[in-house]
Amino acid sequence: MWRSIASNALTFLIVALFVLGGLILWGRGQYEGPGPLSEAICVQVDRGSNFSRVSRDLEEQGAVEYGWIFRTGADYSGKSGDLKAGSFLVEPGASMEEIVDVVTRGGASTCGTEVVYRIGVNRLSAQVRELDPATNRFVERAEFEPGEEDAPAVYTEVRAAADTRYRIAFAEGVTSWQVVDALRNMDVLDGEVDDVPPEGALAPDSYEVRSGDSRADVLAQMAEQQELWVSAAWEARDADLPLESPEELLTLASIIEKETGVAEERGQVASVFVNRLNRGMRLQTDPTVIYGITRGQGVLGRGLRRSELRAATPWNTYVILGLPPTPIANPGRASLMAAAQPDETPYVFFVADGTGGHAFAETLDEHNRNVARWREIEAERANQNDGG
Template sequence: MWRHIASNAVTFLILGLFLLGGIILWGRGQYDAPGPLSQAICLQVERGSNMRAVGDDLATQEAVSSAAIFRLGAEYEEKTRDLKAGSFLIQPEASMKEIVDTVTRGGASTCGTEVVYRIGVNRISTQVRELDPATSRFVERAEFTPGEDEVPEVYTQTKAKADTRFRIAMAEGVTSWQVAEALKAIDLLSGAIAAVPAEGSLAPDSYEVSEGDDRAEILTRMAAAQEQRLAEAWEARDPGLPVETPEELLILASIVEKETGVPEEREQVASVFVNRLNQGMRLQTDPTVIYGITNGQGVLGRGLRRSELRKETPFNTYVIDALPPTPIANPGRASLMAAAQPASEDYVFFVADGTGGHAFAETLEEHNANVARWRQIEAERGAEAAGNASTGGN
């Protein structure tokens, strides 16, 4: 009898183990399988939250089939303690495993609301925008100019949220003075700026920042990035360039940056200046003259006068025979590489062509013809503008 009971007990134990193994395999399959989410969502994980609360939230939003399996899977992978606070974009059909990886890997939030402090050539602005999970595109909620416009309430509210992401977006071609002034105007930051960084020494890019970050440390980050980019460009430079130092390459790149807003033209514009330097010709570029007038402190806001084009200054490339003494802006990576590897062209002239780009020429005769076409375009535009003004724009 006891032998029969023992035999049955062993049988039941074996069956139980098989059932348990089957349940585990089933649960693992559920954990790894595509999830039920049909449309992307932005998952908010509050500070101090836990996997149980996150799993319940996901189940409520129909992003996981079982909150319990989600929690047990995270525990099995020993990731429960790695949960990060923030806003996370959960893609359609994301598996529980993928969601756990998303909320535990760290780094910046991947969705939700962000504040972007934009440092542009013509203005600085603060933009509050929110990612629409359905389209993966940001929707603007507010934009204003610090120090000029009234601060909108949505900015104050967004800034106070724990999961808000903050970025500084520095455009190519801004001056170091503009960057320093913009950082001073950002109320999120702290600390003083002892001096304006050397012109050209800051890398245009997007920089993640947090409340209380030191302004001087942010400038140090920007300078380190530019130093690395310049070193890479100098290392990759074509042989025979008419520049002898990385600083001269940086000066050339800054002129290329200010001369064209068309990315595809950078190498051609660089080739014009390289050819001019190789032939002993003056660069004759307006942006250097403008920099000599403004010292990089804002935009000129008007056309150059003939007297300014004739006046001898260290930055007037219509008068001096070579590069100006310093960069005239902070060039981006593309302009650095264009200066290091210009196009193999014989162009020595260029002028606006009416499309936002330039017409290039090898001879003065070709250039004069291009100039004549540009002046005709200007005259036609002037006549059209005058006609619109006289008719009220109708």
């Protein structure tokens, strides 16, 4: 009898082991295999949450079929204590293993709501937008001008949410004063700014920030980035440039930045100024005159007067020879490289051509013809505006 009991027990144990092994293999396949999602979703993980809550949310959204396998896999992989707060994009067909990696990896949220502060030459704007997981595109929910109008209710709502992301994007050609003035109007940041950074010292780029970050730290990050860009451009410069220092390259790049908004023209515009420097000609560029008037504090908002073109300021390149003493804005990476590696052209003149770009010329006669054509375009536009 005991032999029969032992034999049955052994059989039962073997069957149980086979069943357990099969269950483990099945569970592993469920954990590592493609998931049931047909469209991307955004899963939100609140601060203080746990894998039980996350697994329920994922089951409700159809991202996983068996929450207990999801939790077991996280435990087995040693990641159950690594859950990160935020909003995370889960791609179609993502396995449980991939989802565990997404919600434990850390870093910036990959979906959800984002506030983008855009520092432009003419205005500061704030845009509240939300990623649509199905299309992987942002949908705008509101836009307003901080400091100029009351913030919409949706902005107040997302400011109170812990997983909202914030980004500051400032345009190439913005002055340091404009950057500081804009940062002071962003309620997501803290702290005072005692001094405006030197002109040209800030890199026009996009910066991730967090609520409560100090304005001084953001400026320091911008300055560090610009220092790297200037250093790289200076190292890559052409050997025969008429520039004696990285500071002069930065100044030239700022003039290029203010003279053209057409990316393809930067090298040609740079060549005009380099050719003029090599020939001992005055640069004669309007943006430097404007900077001498405004010192970068806002936009002039009108055309230059003849008296201003003749006025002696350190930045008036119609009066002084060579480069002005400082940059006139914060140039971007492309303008820095254009200043370091200008196109090889015979041009020493350029004027607007009516398309947003410029007409370039080698001789004064050719330039005068281009100027005459531009005056005609200006007159035609004035007549159209007057209803003629």
